[in-house]
Amino acid sequence: MSKVIMIQGTMSNAGKSLVVTGLCRIFHQDGYRVAPFKSQNMALNSYITKEGLEMGRAQVMQAQAAGIEPQVCMNPILLKPTNDIGSQVIVNGTAIGNMPAKEYFSYKTRLIPDILKAFQKLEEQADIIVIEGAGSPAEINLKQNDIVNMGMAKMVNAPVLLVGDIDRGGVFAQLLGTLLLLEDEEKSRVKGLLINKFRGDASILDPGIKMLEEKGKIPVSGVIPYMRVQLEDEDSLTEKFEQKKEALLDLAVIRYPRISNFTDFDVFERMDEVSVRYVTSVEELHHPDMIFLPGTKNTMGDLKWMRQNGLEAAIKKMSNEIPVFGICGGFQMLGMHLEDPLSLEEGGTLRGMELLPSTTVLEEEKIRKQVERTFPELTGTLSALTGENIKGYEIHMGRTVCENGETPGTVLQEQNVYGSYIHGIFDAGDLAVTLLQALAKKKGIDYEPGAVMDYEQFKESQFDLLADTLREYLNMDEIYGMLQEAEYDRR
Template sequence: MKSQFDLMVQGTTSDAGKSAMVAGLCRVLVRRGYKVAPFKPQNMALNSAVTADGGEIGRAQAAQAVACGVEPTIHMNPVLLKPNTDVGAQVIIQGKALTNMEAQEYHHHKPKLLGKVLESYEILRQQADVRMVEGAGSPAEINLREHDIANMGFAEAADCPVIIVADIDRGGVFAHLYGTLKLLSPSEQARVKGFVINKFRGDPSLLDSGLEWLEQQTGVPVIGVLPYLKGLYIEAEDAIATQQTDGDRLFTVVVPGLPRISNHTDFDALRLNPKVDLKFVRPGQPLPPADLIVLPGSKSVRGDLDALRREGWDRQIAKHLRYGGKVMGICGGYQMLGHTLHDPEGLEGESGSSNGLGYLPISTTLAPEKQLKRSEGKLTLLGQTTPVRGYEIHAGVSDVDGEQPFALQSGLDGALSDDGQVLGTYLHGVFDDPDACELLLRWAGHHQGGSVDVRALQEQGINQLADAMEQYLDVDGLLASLGVKDGQ
């Protein structure tokens, strides 16, 4: 029988590599015969996934569940915050939206959520030998330490050991690790079992003197130095990944970077396609010439539609269509392409209505009950049909006039304009199926063929990361420090 144990990965900064570290360690431990479950007490991200039990969690935990070979559940991320303004967010508890809160209100509400966090954590104990926990941001944020449930506050409550990871690509890695540890309380410092340095390029022997100094000054061992892994793909938790273009890409897809863009992982299959030049356009920049413009999902659809108009992107989309280009909308972007948007209860801001861009025959009303489901159907375009699957996360209900469905699921999803130039769907992940992606690109005018299987690439990336951890990290030493003898 395998030992039961827990481990938490915290970082010196946001985007230090916590999500990938957890995913890689999950796969390492699964290979060693453990049943593993990922866990993140509190996540703030606009990229979310729909679980098998019909709830909503961060996409990073869904990817970590893949690394564990299990279905994601709501208990893997019991608190999810989805920002809808600069000072407020929708609060999702155990998969279901609770309410909207401003930052100060949420800060005072956190102690009430600790019970839910620990409840979910205990449920996972019944399902797994190991709970691999991911922190959020940094544990050394002085202003956030009171009532903390995301980092050391959780670790103390759950009596969980910790390792700390730092990204050397950011510079100042020794200051990050040393300073983070010194800003912790004595009991928190005692929980730290090791440091990991991430994304190192070059000869690792150049770090030897620094590693020796760090261990002498802190008494904490450096478990290992992970190299920068080129070509590694694992879904991003929140930050938009950049694309490295090679100059030979033949087809340009442009995505307006809306202020509250959500689930931008929808575009990973395009970003990774060697024949597609995917461009995210930031506010203040004009939309460049494109073959296809895709309006992404949004956590604040009417507000993002206003922002789109302020940028003048609506006029540039109209010009793009006049010249024969294609336009697509996903989820909130689909709603923007319709005639009207109604938010009578002020679910995403001030109550009221907005005129859409008017390219699709739909009218959308936001409702309190969010639609959360995994969906599949048939994509029919250009006289061809291919299976398509994905997931839906939206508060709006759209009434469609017309008989040209984009995908057939339990009913009709999406719409296609009469002239065939504009298409919309609620289906996130619509580009992830290679055959569906290829058909969509062909509809948009890409005739070079070829698509990318992002699910296969993620599986490859998880294995690549686990292989590197087995080679460069002292996993046996780490387990021994937790009182675990591998194989038991």
């Protein structure tokens, strides 16, 4: 039976994913077989395993920090919002359909056997399982039949560390208010409190921490500083969307309402003199060196959004001067037409951006696979990518056909416009640097980023930095004690 510990938060984006990732790395460094687990994740950033199954990218990142291959049992339920009131429900890596929130709320308890089976599979492999909650355990309207916060902790008898975000203010009220709204049995599971994202001298918090411990009757197990680690963000609360400053080489990513898999552009964010800006209007677009159309959970709806706010017209005009690259849903938008005969999104037929000679028909079956390919012969600005190796994955509902009746290959190109279904297409080797140097050459400047670490090595270095920081600011003796006590209680 594995040792277990659970990280819950006072709100979304309090730092749960980061703490789980860091603890996975610490336990891995200390010689344990460790695995992450999140029973239910709501996110539009997803990943395809070697088996062709879909899971949330946060658990992928945590698995990588733990030094193990991502498995769908680490995230048995994934919800991908399709609109403001409903989501696609993915169970054990396979979509079972779309559900309005109210319907899923009634349905979710049927998935408890799937959750426990997935957890038990991890127990066969891991000495320690680090569990992540979702949102807050004190959401009174969601507490009934909970399967992801205290309900999950109860299923596996896990101790809980509760994380609050001081950067947003009111951290003492966050933590005490959450404890106040928990039932006695739930509160008894909380073994430690964590204050996250603190800037400055932690000693000034001492009076607040003393009162917090007196009123909450639970120790503060760490004050974590605001960290500058570069790791994937899970959802639309990411701070990277706030980046507005333009650098020597400026990349614009269109941030539509249902943007997904924006992790495709993380590889560029570690480069010197490069800006990655997420753009929602023509006024924000300015004059970038390249435009990316990312993935989306609603291709037709987000294309209509661009059409209505003028971004489509601006991008089409700019495509005469600079490269435009669409990935997955962004690739589909660039074609001549989008057809939705089964009304999976908006229904009917929608004119595309007419920048690529292709048509996409949305189909119920989702394409899910990892791929290893090479760039075909490209012309124009990105010709330097020709023949370079690609390692990524495809995940899309829809089949695209060129005007000549053929299926497009790895990349479809028409003048300055490029499209591909492959997520992570620029992650391998020096592809990102090669692309940036091609943009610089077009701009008439030299670009040498200096010693650039391989992206996978870079991520490993960030996991180590995160672990080193948490070791310094968390009471790891207390946390190991919680694991030991939990193991005894579970037996």
